[in-house]
Amino acid sequence: MTNVNICIIGGGGRAWAITFMRDLAGADDVQGKICLYDIDHEAASNNVEVGNRIFRLNGKEGRFHITSCPSLAQALEGSDLVVISIEPGKTSYRYNDLIVPEQYGVLQTVGDTTGPGGIFRARRALPMFFDIGKSIERHCPEAWVINYTNPMTLCTAALYQAFPAIKAMGCCHEVFHIQTFLAKKVSTWFGVETPNRREIAVDISGVNHFTFATKASWKGKDLMGYVAALCEDSETFGDTTDTANKRLKAEKWFEGDHTIALDFYRNFGALGAAGDRHLAEFVPWYLADEKELHSFGIVRTPYAWREREAVRKREKLFTDDELISKETNEEGVDILRSLMGARTIYTNINVPNQGQVPYLPLGHIVESNGFISHNSIKPSLATLPPLAIQTLERHVAEVQELTLKAALQQDDKLLLQAFLNDPLMRLPLSKAKALFREMLENANKQN
Structure with a gap:
């Protein structure tokens, strides 16, 4: 059984954070600690309860000790794996990414990677990733990092720009x-x-x-x-x-x-x-x-x-079946x-x-x-x-x-x-x- 300390940045999210913990409950060869970090600390704390339910419902109660951390530094300290899945800014910011270009005749299907929406999403996301990269260098420089956030190419590049020796990859389905x-x-x-x-x-x-x-x-x-x-x-x-x-x-x-x-x-x-x-x-x-x-x-x-x-x-x-x-x-x-x-x-x-x-x-x-x-x-x-x-x-x-x-x-x-x-x-x-x-x-x- 391998012991691993995991930090999930965006740990208050109701999609990737939950999916990752649910998939983790299906693995029989890992145990350890999960620290959920989110700028919305209440959301991360709520997901601690969901995470504990996941492991209990899957017969793995106690396999992982799950906490929410109020600061990024605390969340990262001693981590072996860092998972990043964040929404860079409020959902309302997407109005500027999508609707304003549409008013000028520029259509976008997604608007999170390229096009006017992707570029302005990058403008607000990359400073966050510069900071995350520097924090990883300070608190867990040997950790592996999996980034799910879009624009993936640029967000992952920002991590390397901030900390060239980082061990990071972008993961996309x-x-x-x-x-x-x-x-x-x-x-x-x-x-x-x-x-x-x-x-x-x-x-x-x-x-x-x-x-x-x-x-x-x-x-x-x-x-x-x-x-x-x-x-x-x-x-x-x-x-x-x-x-x-x-x-x-x-x-x-x-x-x-x-x-x-x-x-x-x-x-x-x-x-x-x-x-x-x-x-x-x-x-x-x-x-x-x-x-x-x-x-x-x-x-x-x-x-x-x-x-x-x-x-x-x-x-x-979440219903029990969903977990x-x-x-x-x-x-x-x-x-x-x-x-x-x-x-x-x-x-x-x-x-x-x-x-x-x-x-x-x-x-x-x-x-x-x-x-x-x-x-x-x-x-x-x-x-x-x-x-x-x-x-x-x-x-x-x-x-x-x-x-x-x-x-x-x-x-x-x-x-x-x-x-x-x-x-x-x-x-x-x-x-x-x-x-x-x-x-x-x-x-x-x-x-």
């Missing part, structure tokens, strides 16, 4: 969705039961939420030929506006059919390895207007729903167990580029596959995607570098340059600057 999609196709293509998505091997590279697969296989059988045939089928790209309208009515904001992922393969020769809602935001054409987006079956997540959902989560009371550990698609606990020496896993990771993604700058936070084992995260060399994909990726990475530098130097003129270079910024220059000024004024009022 978007690649899992394309594995699940391919697993379902394997059932059709080979006449077998749908395999576990972990049986689908994909060779991926890029930056988080804009990642591409150049190879895919199942039990040694190449799947990319089947993907190519799928992209040649006219039915694959039929107008799915009716599907989008049904999703709007049913508030199924997160559903998609990977049609945009396949469209990238059709046009550029690499399969999108993130959800369509994210992929659409890194290029200018899918979000040209609502009609175009809906033709791919994708809908935008409304700001009003986000506000309602935030309230629902804060007020949520029973079940197999999930999340890998946070698998990563923890691997780092503690229980196993080795091969999965997608977001870490500084050491050459594993040759077409992107060294040091930039990139997404590729890698091995996670005892006290070790080692990225593996990715296959080069077609040149057109490399070109798209390089532009996105350069905008991210500008954004990181602007946040580090607190230079809003530099941030404007990143803003104007963003792929979604198709407005006339005067209008784009007016949008930036309005968003900046609103953001300064948030501080």
Whole structure:
């Protein structure tokens, strides 16, 4: 049995913090302490009770001693693992990220990674991550750090900027969705039961939420030929506006059919390895207007729903059944167990580029596959995607570098340059600057 001290930053959250503890209750080889830290200390204290229920309901009572800590320093002291999952600012701040750009004609499906919303979310999130990185250096410099917060590339980069020797990675489940999609196709293509998505091997590279697969296989059988045939089928790209309208009515904001992922393969020769809602935001054409987006079956997540959902989560009371550990698609606990020496896993990771993604700058936070084992995260060399994909990726990475530098130097003129270079910024220059000024004024009022 391995003893581990875990700090969860964002420990008052009603999603990731609960999911992580529930998954942890399903592990039989770890025990120790969990400290929940949140700027809303009451929320973290409430989650202590939920956490204790989780371990009791799963027959693991006493396996972990759970507390809430009033200060970040206290929470981090002596930690072996730090999990970061925070909402950088109030949900109401998302009005500036989403609605204000929409008023200027700039549409966003998610607005947390790229586009005007992603850039201004980064502006308020990165100073928090600079502080977290410095605090980790002071209080637990040997701890492993898993970041779930978006914009993942930039938040993880900020940790390394603050503490270059930090042992941090970004963890994202978007690649899992394309594995699940391919697993379902394997059932059709080979006449077998749908395999576990972990049986689908994909060779991926890029930056988080804009990642591409150049190879895919199942039990040694190449799947990319089947993907190519799928992209040649006219039915694959039929107008799915009716599907989008049904999703709007049913508030199924997160559903998609990977049609945009396949469209990238059709046009550029690499399969999108993130959800369509994210992929659409890194290029200018899918979000040209609502009609175009809906033709791919994708809908935008409304700001009003986000506000309602935030309230629902804060007020949520968990049933016993919701706290029973079940197999999930999340890998946070698998990563923890691997780092503690229980196993080795091969999965997608977001870490500084050491050459594993040759077409992107060294040091930039990139997404590729890698091995996670005892006290070790080692990225593996990715296959080069077609040149057109490399070109798209390089532009996105350069905008991210500008954004990181602007946040580090607190230079809003530099941030404007990143803003104007963003792929979604198709407005006339005067209008784009007016949008930036309005968003900046609103953001300064948030501080």
